Amino acid sequence: MRTKTSKKNKINVVTLGCSKNIYDSEVLMGQLKANNKEVVHEDENDDGNIVVINTCGFIGKAKEESINTILYYVDKKEKGLVDKVYVTGCLSERYKPDLEKEIPDVDEYFGTHDLPNLLKVLEADYKHELIGERLTTTPKHYAYLKIAEGCDRPCSFCAIPLMRGKHISTPIEELVEEASKLAEKGIKELILIAQDLTYYGLDIYKKRALADLLKELVKIEGIEWIRLHYAFPTGFPLDVLEVMKNESKVCNYLDIPLQHINTEILTSMRRGTTSEKTRKLIQQFREAVPNMAIRTTLIVGYPGETEEKFEELKQWVIDTRFDRLGAFAYSHEENTHAATLVDDVPEEVKEQRVAEIMEVQSQISWELNQEKIGKVFKCIFDRKEGNYFYGRTEFDSPDVDNDVLVDATKHYVQIGKFINVKIVDAGDFDLYGEPI
Numbered sequence: 001m002r003t004k005t006s007k008k009n010k011i012n013v014v015t016l017g018c019s020k021n022i023y024d025s026e027v028l029m030g031q032l033k034a035n036n037k038e039v040v041h042e043d044e045n046d047d048g049n050i051v052v053i054n055t056c057g058f059i060g061k062a063k064e065e066s067i068n069t070i071l072y073y074v075d076k077k078e079k080g081l082v083d084k085v086y087v088t089g090c091l092s093e094r095y096k097p098d099l100e101k102e103i104p105d106v107d108e109y110f111g112t113h114d115l116p117n118l119l120k121v122l123e124a125d126y127k128h129e130l131i132g133e134r135l136t137t138t139p140k141h142y143a144y145l146k147i148a149e150g151c152d153r154p155c156s157f158c159a160i161p162l163m164r165g166k167h168i169s170t171p172i173e174e175l176v177e178e179a180s181k182l183a184e185k186g187i188k189e190l191i192l193i194a195q196d197l198t199y200y201g202l203d204i205y206k207k208r209a210l211a212d213l214l215k216e217l218v219k220i221e222g223i224e225w226i227r228l229h230y231a232f233p234t235g236f237p238l239d240v241l242e243v244m245k246n247e248s249k250v251c252n253y254l255d256i257p258l259q260h261i262n263t264e265i266l267t268s269m270r271r272g273t274t275s276e277k278t279r280k281l282i283q284q285f286r287e288a289v290p291n292m293a294i295r296t297t298l299i300v301g302y303p304g305e306t307e308e309k310f311e312e313l314k315q316w317v318i319d320t321r322f323d324r325l326g327a328f329a330y331s332h333e334e335n336t337h338a339a340t341l342v343d344d345v346p347e348e349v350k351e352q353r354v355a356e357i358m359e360v361q362s363q364i365s366w367e368l369n370q371e372k373i374g375k376v377f378k379c380i381f382d383r384k385e386g387n388y389f390y391g392r393t394e395f396d397s398p399d400v401d402n403d404v405l406v407d408a409t410k411h412y413v414q415i416g417k418f419i420n421v422k423i424v425d426a427g428d429f430d431l432y433g434e435p436i
Contacts, residue, residue: 011039011122012048014073015137016066017056019193019229021089022137023146025054028088028115029135035124041137050084050122051076057091057163060331066091067103074105086110088118090163112164136182139382141416142189142225142398143182147175147213151195153232155259156270156337157299157330160195167196169204176216183222188416189380190217191227191397198232208237218249224418225380227397229255233281234272241288251394252289255324257297261316262309265302270337275312282320293395295324300357301350302330303341310353317357321364324401327357362428369402369426376436379404379421381413389413391421393431404431411435 011032015025025041032039040048051073055066066089073085084107092099093111100109110118116126136143150165151158179190194200201209210228217226226249228240233256244250260266263275273281285292298317300310317325329350332339345353381391382398391404391413404421406413413419413435421433 009038009050010043010048011037011050011052012043012046013039013041013052013054014069015042015054016069017054017062017090019144019191020146020195021054021056023134023144023193024089024112024115026134026136026144028052028054028118029137031115031119031127032122032124033135034127035119037122037124039135041135046076049082050086051082052086052088052118052122055087055089055091057089057094057159063091070099070103070106074103077105086118086121088112088114090160093163094159136185136187138398139416140186141380141382142191143187144193145175145179145182145190146170146193147197148194148200152199153196153272154270154337156268156341157302157333159333159336162335164195167199167203169200169202169209171204172209172213172216175213176220179217179223180220183220186222186416188223188418189225189227190223191229193229195230196232197228197230198234198236208235210237211239211243214240214243214247214250218243218247224249225251225394227251227253227394229397231256233258233278236281238284238288241285244292245289252292253295253395253397254285254292255295255397259297259299260302260305260313262305262312265305265309268304268338268341269299269302279316279320293323295326295397295401296322297326297328298357299328299330300353301345303338303344305330305345305353314356314360317360318364321368322361323365323368323395325357325361325364326400327354327361329354365402366426366428369428369431372423372431373426374423376420376422377404377433378418379433380418381406381415383415384408389415391419391433402429402431404433406433406435 013025013029015021029039053069056062070087076082077085086108087106088110092109096109108121119126148167148169150167151161152167197210261275266273332343377393379391379393381389383390387408389406389408396402420436422436423431423433425432
């Protein structure tokens, strides 16, 4: 029989998936810390005797990673290396009955809205007054700010509403309070996240209020950059562009997943838009804020995507010249509308199409980067790795976009500080610079 470890209780929170999950883990850890619990995030020595796994259930590979992580810690529990394993997050929300049956050695499973119950089993009280009190896991100079939870969009391929529920906006005053506390701790860059930024405010203010929120956030002393992630194209509030243009703190950057350009595919995807409207929206962005960096994501191999429709998508990518782009192969998700369609594009064709799109984007990125050589950009530096300091311009988000590399054998830059950098060389996805 397995014996209990002799370790003093230490809770190790392991986070999988997107920035929304990172935010949720930070809130959980903030609550635990307020209850005087010893808590770590993805402890490198893996010596927490209580493990909480915050899972992702978005697509096949993410689900597989979550399950493998659960099995890893269940095995450690069997060997007597940890005492308790708890699972929360999207995978647990969506597949709880199946998981309880297939991996019964987990002590308890919790959904995405079960924070008070999870805290209770961890012998902690849920403290309602802790607005903005998070234990941030990102570098000390930037943080995610989740402005809404859930999603009301009916996209055919997406299971997020099944896992996260309906859209609920956080009131502006609460977000300003949270952002102010982050600024007091030295945070200089806020990355606004939600399942859908575009919808923000409709539920509580009866209007799209993202621009109103930005106007309040820019007033916070200490915050220098505000970045927008995950906007939905349909109904995008164009007054946001005016704020972006007029407020230097709002980065000229937008992450807006467009998914496809063929009208038939967009209709089947239930995106509420057409090829013509999508093209017009990008044109409006570029006319309003000419130097805006646009990041998008695309799905290839969706049911009904013929070679002709794929070529239309590819040509649009060539013509539009997005600053940043990611492409993903379509996969059926249970209980979504698209799962009722015939998955008629062979897997090898999907992967080939992903490769083609990314090859086109790699060339576009290289060409756009060549134009930056000789120019000076305000950059913030996130880390030092090997012989280089790694920084970013306002047109780049952490982990997913270009890095600005400065040779650490020749120059010194302070992590978390803004400095001006002259670009001296460029590759497909990296810029090389010298501090001014």
